Amino acid sequence: MxxxxxxxxxxxxxxxxxxxxxxxxxxxxxxxxxxxxxxxxxxxxxxxxxxxxxxxxxxxxxxxxxxxxxxxxxxxxxxxxxxxxxxxxxxxxxxxxxxxxxxxxxxxxxxxxxxxxxxxxxxxxxxxxxxxxxxxxxxxxxxxxxxxxxxxxxxGAPVTFNPLHHVVIAWNGSLEATRLVGQSITLLREATRVTVIHAKTGTGPDRYEDTLAADLCGYLRWHGIVAEAVTLPAVEGMPAGAALLTEAEKRKASMLALGAYTHSRVREFLLGGVTRHVIENARLPVLMAH
The missing domain is CATH 3.40.50.620 (HUPs)
Structure with a gap:
């Protein structure tokens, strides 16, 4: 596309x-x-x-x-x-x-x-x-x-750099994240560097959690995109949205790609959520799809 x-x-x-x-x-x-x-x-x-x-x-x-x-x-x-x-x-x-x-x-x-x-x-x-x-x-x-x-x-802030220099994908295997990746393959192929990050929620053990980022990296290779897989451990007291933004900044990301509102907007408004936190606090371009 x-x-x-x-x-x-x-x-x-x-x-x-x-x-x-x-x-x-x-x-x-x-x-x-x-x-x-x-x-x-x-x-x-x-x-x-x-x-x-x-x-x-x-x-x-x-x-x-x-x-x-x-x-x-x-x-x-x-x-x-x-x-x-x-x-x-x-x-x-x-x-x-x-x-x-x-x-x-x-x-x-x-x-x-x-x-x-x-x-x-x-x-x-x-x-x-x-x-x-x-x-x-x-x-x-x-x-x-x-x-x-x-x-x-x-x-969210003046763009003085190429947004495709380093794209960080927040990946949780959701339908929204899947749509985003599928619709953005052309953008990702143009990126100089791609990192796939899965942030653990700490809500319970899942023996498949550590493979989530690696699974997407394997898929991206079929599209000519070489990506690094990263799994972030859950940090008590730090919401997943804050952890993603902190990691993206630490890795000098030029763009964050995120499946938006995996949960309903009402739930995120009342209880908080990854999408809401990112929308309110991101200082780098954020690519989203719902």
Whole structure:
């Protein structure tokens, strides 16, 4: 499977530069293009939330439309400026399909249905780490993980390096982790180094636990990927998510690959969990699939 279409969703007031930088690193290795989709509520969606608060008339609708248009123009100008700084083509009239360039699109509506529709005709969705001050970021990550059906790359800090330099795979044999590996073989094949880590939970003895990481390494070899297998012992008082991030940092990982929400989101919200901890605390790119 080739990864040729990388989607960066953005919206009013957001700075997509971190996601664009990550996308550029990947696209140059994958011969992919970057699709930036600006998503903003249309007048009808804004009015639905304002109807009980302020009188709605033609002037209000015009002001909303103008505000959205101005936000889109500002976003487009910012992306064009980024392209100029990075020497990347912006909306070229004609370009090779395996060339790296940026396309821009503007879509009106709620984030969830728009991102679901657009994400399903791209190969990888690249989103920001959720920021409570920017509701779009949390909605985009949730939609990408639970509705799109494509791998999601979450960016939590500026990417100044090649994310494929050293990929650490968190492997527990779950369905979610299996989907992630299957959908990401192309990315993993491009990685300079791959390490497979299985973090023991300490919930009970399992004579097969120590073979989990080695099993995946054996599978990856059939795809031309040589990976190192590591089993982390359970540490009392340290959640598995914290152990994975600590080990990834210790090994100077450039990306963590993780099957997302092996347990339900409700359970993770109430009791904590690996995915929740990683999403809230990761400072390196995290590749996920549910």
């Amino acid at each position: 080739f990864l040729r279409c990388l989607l960066v969703p953005t919206g009013p007031g957001l700075d997509p530069e971190r996601c664009l930088d990550a996308a550029l690193h990947l696209s140059r290795r994958l011969h992919a293009h970057i699709n930036v989709s600006f998503m903003a509520p249309g007048p009808q969606h804004v009015l639905a939330g304002m109807a009980s608060l302020v009188p709605v008339d033609g002037a209000t609708i015009t002001a909303i439309e103008q505000g959205v248009q101005e936000a889109a123009a500002t976003g487009r100008s910012a992306v064009q400026a980024w392209c100029e700084r990075r020497a990347v083509g912006f909306m070229p009239a004609a370009e090779r399909l395996d060339a790296t360039f940026v396309s821009w699109g503007e879509l009106a509506g709620e984030v969830e249905p728009i991102l679901t529709r657009v994400g399903r005709v791209n190969d990888l969705v690249i989103v920001d780490q959720p920021d409570p001050a920017q509701p779009f970021t949390g909605r985009a990550l949730d939609t990408a993980l639970f509705s799109v059906g494509r791998p999601t790359l979450m960016i």
